[in-house]
Amino acid sequence: MAIPERGTATFISTIGHIDGRINLEAEQRGIELEPGSKSLMDLCMMASKLAYENAAVINNVVNIHWKMHFVDFYNCWNESTIIICWAEYQKERSTQVFIFCDKPRDANLIVISFRGTEPFDADDWITDFDYSWFEIPNIGKVHMGFLEAMGLGNRSNVSSFQELLQATKTDVFPAMAETSAYFVVRSKLRSLLEEHRNAKFMVTGHSLGGALAILFPTVLLFHEEELVLQRLLGVHTFGQPRVGNRELGGYVESKLQQPTPRYYRMVYCNDLVPRLPYDDKTFLYKHFGVCLYYDSFFVQQKVDEEPNPNYFGLWYLIPEYLTAVWELARGVVMGMAYGKEYKESWEGIMMRIIGLAIPGLSAHAPPNYVNSIRLGT
Structure with missing residues (x-):
């Protein structure tokens, strides 16, 4: 028996064990470069799922399986892990992102995929449940934890948010700005767009990765990166938490949704994470963009907001538990009903059993989003 080594092509994440699919549905037909199209949604979701893996696994899947x-x-x-000022760090880096193109030369598509909330990473879940925010003048209030995950400030020194946002706007960087996800991705994206003159780029992510995916172009807007944003094809997120208030949503929609929508936010059924942080009279977090909502039968609706937006109320409790029972039963027979590629792993079934106690948690798992895209009506 060979024990896989962390960081190698044989070391698979928890998410990879829950859903082991790596092939694209549109491999034979090609990718339709139209925001909201099924093939592009499938590519983005698979890239969002792949972002949970290490670099060796990602390299192998993108180059060999996806060609x-x-x-x-x-x-x-992640600046929330910084100890003091901009000098001392903890040993662990916790914001991951990878970039790929549809071909090595004269590419048509560049994809940026942010890693989402790892199932057993307490820091990631703390970020999702955080309710603090920072106000960017003339733009709106932004979730502070997500700004930290982008490397754009630290709440122990609140002025660092404004300093870093302004510094990266003028390309005059403090030392730690060069280790931020926002800086390294923007820098690489600029060079790729220069190299591939006909390419447009997509930004995507699942869960926390979805929040970072929409936050990235939001900060590009703040920095007036017009030449870069002209090449933005779209943003597709899956199970994404709320990132800011109504003012922020209005600002982003006025830039990204005209003349046609480019930001699509996909929500599966009772998924808990898109209902966070709360949209109520106390916290005032708001979703924006086009919401594609899938119920437990994979039927799609285009809505302004998913049902039960704050995930509370006794009148929703019984239906949520009944749906969790249905999803467990369906998971057991998925392979027989839809083919062997849809057969759920034992880890996936265990996640659905956990969902009997916390229904919205199992609904957040990536298999629901992959199945919704591929089987949805």
């Missing part, structure tokens, strides 16, 4: 071109993997500092 595309892996560009790079970045392991960046």
